[in-house]
Amino acid sequence: MLSGRAYDQVDMTAAKHQVSRGDDTRRSRRPRTGIRDVAAEAGVSITTVSDALNGKGRLPDTTRSHVRSVADRLGYRPSAAARTLRTGRSGLIGLTVTTYGEEPFTFTEFAYFAEMARAATSAALARGYALAILPATSQHDVWSNVALDGTVVVDPADHDPVVAELVRQGIPVVSDGRPASDLPVAGWVDNDHEAAVIGLLDHLAASGARRIGLLTGTGTDTYTRLSTEAYLGWCARVGQPPVYEAYPAHDPCAGALAADRLLARPDRPDAVYGLYDPNGTDLLAAARRYGLRVPEDLLLVCCSESDVYATTEPPVTTLSLQPGRIGSAVIQLLIDAIEDGAAARAAGAGRGRSAGRRTGTRHTGHTGALATQTAVRPAQQRVMPTELIVRASSQPRVRSVTVSQQRTPPAAGG
Amino acid sequence: MLSGRAYDQVDMTAAKHQVSRGDDTRRSRRPRTGIRDVAAEAGVSITTVSDALNGKGRLPDTTRSHVRSVADRLGYRPSAAARTLRTGRSGLIGLTVTTYGEEPFTFTEFAYFAEMARAATSAALARGYALAILPATSQHDVWSNVALDGTVVVDPADHDPVVAELVRQGIPVVSDGRPASDLPVAGWVDNDHEAAVIGLLDHLAASGARRIGLLTGTGTDTYTRLSTEAYLGWCARVGQPPVYEAYPAHDPCAGALAADRLLARPDRPDAVYGLYDPNGTDLLAAARRYGLRVPEDLLLVCCSESDVYATTEPPVTTLSLQPGRIGSAVIQLLIDAIEDGAAARAAGAGRGRSAGRRTGTRHTGHTGALATQTAVRPAQQRVMPTELIVRASSQPRVRSVTVSQQRTPPAAGG
DNA sequence: CCGTCGCGCAGAAACGTATCGGCTCATCAA
DNA sequence: TTGATGAGCCGATACGTTTCTGCGCGACGG
Structure with missing residues (x-):
């Protein structure tokens, strides 16, 4: 009743909007300025406000700027939640x-x-x-x-x-x-792991390696699998017997043990590539334990993005996957x-x-949309090159250069 | 079929919803299963479904489990957008x-x-x-x-x-x-920078430093300001003249130059604390240029979270802010x-x-809510301790221990 | 002078959920 | 028999946008 009185006092112009709302909701809720308030204040409709602010519809610039100025004055910010619900896009x-x-x-x-x-x-x-x-x-x-x-x-x-x-x-x-x-x-991105490993092994061979070992993982992920296969293929091609140790990559201790095992083998390699980030330090430590000098007695490369390998003794050549x-x-x-x-x-x-x-067919829209989606986008894919950052550990003489290495990548999807 | 029968039995009740919707909207849009579909399939109302899935309302367990099973069968996932709009919380x-x-x-x-x-x-x-x-x-x-x-x-x-x-x-x-x-x-968290700097300077003095220098920044941020003030205060207390160089911290080159300047001064310090992450390597390089041995001729500490300082030559003592x-x-x-x-x-x-x-008072709700908010939460604040990771660079003899250092923090708000 | 066209704008229907209040029964005491 | 009670469930509304549809009206060609 009281609200009714107060309501009658208000002008009819703004009252129309009040009617559509929940009556007394107006004063009990927090005073968030919505698109309605902007519309009322600017003397236009909600549609016009929305169109003016979003640059849609056919509106003269005068209306656009007027609505924009009113919205600015009221400090209007559109509700991201409502927009998401309406448009189906959350950003x-x-x-x-x-x-x-x-x-x-x-x-x-x-x-x-x-x-x-x-x-x-x-x-x-x-x-x-x-x-x-x-x-x-x-x-x-x-x-x-x-x-x-x-x-x-x-x-x-x-x-x-x-x-x-x-x-x-x-x-x-x-x-x-x-x-x-x-x-x-809907798509994937990956490195050309095969090319990376081959290029890296070639680099080690060019530095004088006769028997290159691999420190790899027991996991079945594609990175481990592709890299290991590339290593085995390279060995087969150049006629070198494979020398590798595999360990569970997620185990923090197993890596050091595997590095030790690799250098303790009777057919000890004179160069090693480690597939995982910590392998470099682990291999350096193992080499020190066995009295092997790097790079004189053992060439070293590992896959890592960490810049600690720029300051180790000696600095370690790394393969960057360019994350x-x-x-x-x-x-x-x-x-x-x-x-x-x-x-x-x-x-x-x-x-x-x-x-x-x-x-009146029912399923046309649905299957049509799905067919369109799969037809238009058959799993895009991109293959990114890697970068071999050559440091002292992989070449007899100390110089620091960067060799970018890539194969011709397959055309990037449709 | 059964559900169809049951649905017809309800007749007017649920049918009204269909009428109120866009009629053919149902078949043209994508078939996202909403709460309505679950309600229709389970033969209950939307309210019941919402209550059953959210654990609210008064419902027997039989209804709850029934609704849940139907929702699972239909693969129903509530719309996060709609929930956000309704509840005002996005998570x-x-x-x-x-x-x-x-x-x-x-x-x-x-x-x-x-x-x-x-x-x-x-x-x-x-x-x-x-x-x-x-x-x-x-x-x-x-x-x-x-x-x-x-x-x-x-x-x-x-x-x-x-x-x-x-x-x-x-x-x-x-x-x-x-x-x-x-x-x-509404609140903030910060380290006790003053205590950190004081503890660190005490550590350096205990390691034999007579004149401790500071590498600081020209910025006005609180970290730089508080740390520098703590340094100046400590110097005043122990009666050591301050020796410091300031540089724009965001400039990647300026740091190395400032480190060089600091060690080139006539009143060259025999210990240095660097406020920023790269200062450690910069100071190490500058020391090498001037033929200063660390820690024999120069004690070194810098504030950093990077673990490269564990493997530098020598390893550098760092102050961790415990991010x-x-x-x-x-x-x-x-x-x-x-x-x-x-x-x-x-x-x-x-x-x-x-x-x-x-x-009938109008503004009660609004001002009341604001007053409540400010009254209940007067800017919470927490002061976190830092950690000094002592390495070879800050003590004559090589040992690696960790000294946790903290002042009694102010009671955490409220 | 009239039909048509297109510009400028408005009404209203969604989007999918949460929730308040109220309705309908069965149960039970008086 | 009846009023009270409460368990179990439902209708309707609101959250704040976007957008489809369409209306009024001034201008223009015939």
Whole structure:
């Protein structure tokens, strides 16, 4: 009743809007300025405000600037939640890295992830997207609480349940690292591991290595598998018997032991390549234990993004997988997939609706949209070159040069 | 079939919904299974489904499990966007680091940020929130496109426009590093820089330093200011004339030059503390140029989180600011502020509404809510201890121990 | 002088959920 | 028999946008 009195006092012009709302909601809620308030203040409709601020519709510049000035004066900020609900786009991209150990969250453990995440974030922001880091396990309720436009998965496991659930929801997924064949990702980015290993072994051979050993992992991930296969292939080609030790890569102690085993073999190699980041220091320590001088008695290369190897004694030659370029490329692929998918969906919905109205067939829209998506984007893929950073550990004479090494990459998708 | 029958039995009740919808919208859009579909399939209402899945309302366990099984069977996933719009909570936290240089995005440039971000992400996930990394400039449209429950700001500038805009929108902000007095943040976390510097200088003096120099910055940020003041105060107390060089910290070259200047002075120090991460290697290089042995002729400490200083020649004593603990604490404070704020707002809205109905006063709800918020949370703050990792560079004899050093911190708010 | 066209704008229907209040029964005491 | 009680469930509304559809009207060609 009282509210009724007060309500009658108000002018009819603004009252129309009041009616559509919940009556007394106006004064009980917090005074967030919405698009309605801007419309009322500017004396135009909600549609006009929305069009003016988003640069859509047909409006004269006078109306546009007027609405903009009113919106600025009121300090209007559109609700991201409402926009997301309406448009179906959140502007948010997920980044998840599958962890092998028991640790819930180990990114930046190795420099690779830190640099990759940094580049991915930067690339996403440049295209207007934010990037959220999410856990690899679908247990966390976070996955269902945030609206994602797409997701980057680093090193997806063979039958990753997270990826499966995401594609089931129609969320594009792009992976860093070749996915297993049955993972229906929208694309992937990976290094040319075979070319990298071959180039690196050639470099060691050119430095005088006669028998090159490998420190590898027992895991079945594609990085380990492809690298090891390339090593075995190279050995077969040059006629050198393979000399390698494998260990569980996630075990922090096993690496040092494996390095020791490798140098304790009767057929001790005179050069070693270590597939994982800590192998360099482990091999240096093992060499010291056996009284081997680097590089005189043992040439050394390991795959790492860490710059500690620039200051070790001696500095160690490293193979860089260029995580920065990978992170950037992954984001480009993902956003392309997101925006192409949205465009296709919009077009498909339009077709579906008019067709449905005329013919009454039900499933046209749905299967049409899916067919369009798969037809237009048959899993984009990009192969990125690696970089061999040559330091003292891999050549008899000390000089520090950088050799960029790449094979002709396959054409980047359709 | 059965469900169809049951559905017809209900007749008017649920049918009205169909009418109110767009009629053919049902078949033209993508077939996202919403809460409506679950309700129809389970033969219950939307309310019941929502209550059953969220564990609210008064429902027998039979209904709960039935609804859950139907939802599982249909593969129902609630729309995060809709939930966010309705509840006003997105489950998303922003993390932004103000960059000084021209680089748009430089986190993980120093190990501090990498570790801090890692810990923050982990802590956020543990409490059900995701963390998105956002640019420091409000120019990017990302800020208005994602719905944030709160934001962590690392090293906020004096009159940070981003922070101002966020608090204007009522979004809680917690800062890593003491904010300038006029920044109305909900809380902050910082190290006890004064205690850290004093403890470190005492350590150097105990190692035999007679004249300790400082490599500091020209910036006005609180870290630089507090550390430098602590140094000057310590010098005054022990009666040592201050010996320091300041340089613009964001300039990558200036550091090496300043290190050189410091060691070229006529009153050359016999011990140096460098405030920034690269100072250690720069000082080592400068010492080598001047033929100074470390630690015999020059004791060395720098503030860094990088583990390269464990393997330099000699290893360098570092002061760790414990970014992991800081990142975790910042998130705890922020989420507490978010959830307390939400609870207060809910309570305030309830009071405001009933009071408004009875008395008819208008502004009670609004000012009451604001007063509640400021009264309940008067800017929480936490002071975290630092850790001095003692290595060969700061003591005549080689041993590697860890000295944890902290003052009695002020009671943590409230 | 009239039909048509296109510009400028408005109404209203979604998007998918949470939640307040209230409705309908069965049970039970008076 | 009946009013009270409470368990179990439902209708309707609001969250704040975007966008489809279409209306009024001035101008212009015939």
